[in-house]
Amino acid sequence: MSYRPRHFILQELVGPQLYAACANNPDYLWRKLNARILEAADIVRGFYGVPVIINNWHNGGRFKESGLRDMNTTTGAKLSAHKFGLALDLKLNVPIAKIHEDIKSNRLPIRFYECVNVVEINTPTWLHVAFENHMKGGIMWVRG
Numbered sequence: 001m002s003y004r005p006r007h008f009i010l011q012e013l014v015g016p017q018l019y020a021a022c023a024n025n026p027d028y029l030w031r032k033l034n035a036r037i038l039e040a041a042d043i044v045r046g047f048y049g050v051p052v053i054i055n056n057w058h059n060g061g062r063f064k065e066s067g068l069r070d071m072n073t074t075t076g077a078k079l080s081a082h083k084f085g086l087a088l089d090l091k092l093n094v095p096i097a098k099i100h101e102d103i104k105s106n107r108l109p110i111r112f113y114e115c116v117n118v119v120e121i122n123t124p125t126w127l128h129v130a131f132e133n134h135m136k137g138g139i140m141w142v143r144g
């Protein structure tokens with residue numbers, strides 16, 4: 001299964017260095033992004049119906065590590081899911097506590113729960129969603 005988001009371009013999903021390094025082969029970068037987590041971003045965008053920011057460096061914004069991260073970055077955990085293309089940090093104008101409550105109460109489209117199985121709990125201004133290979137069933141709520 002592959003997935004190309006309806007609402008997001010590649011620059012929003014990778015940082016400027018990775019983007020530049022693969023400028024003549026963007027498909028190679030797309031292959032590094034987990035299909036389910038890309039679909040999850042579209043689902044959140046569609047469900048809340050408001051703009052969702054992931055990276056915005058290409059528009060002069062400050063976010064460049066909210067999608068796939070460089071392996072040598074000092075941001076986040078050493079083996080962060082971001083470094084493996086398995087996680088996205090979504091910023092949208094909805095209180096994060098409300099989004100977490102919606103997720104816990106199964107209010108999102110059912111497909112969301114097939115695309116996301118890790119959510120970080122201590123993220124004040126963003127929603128960290130990931131798809132990891134764990135066996136716990138349902139969503140694992142973790143500290144970032």
Ligand SMILES: [Zn+2]
Pocket residue numbers: 082087088089128129
């Ligand atoms: Zn994150």
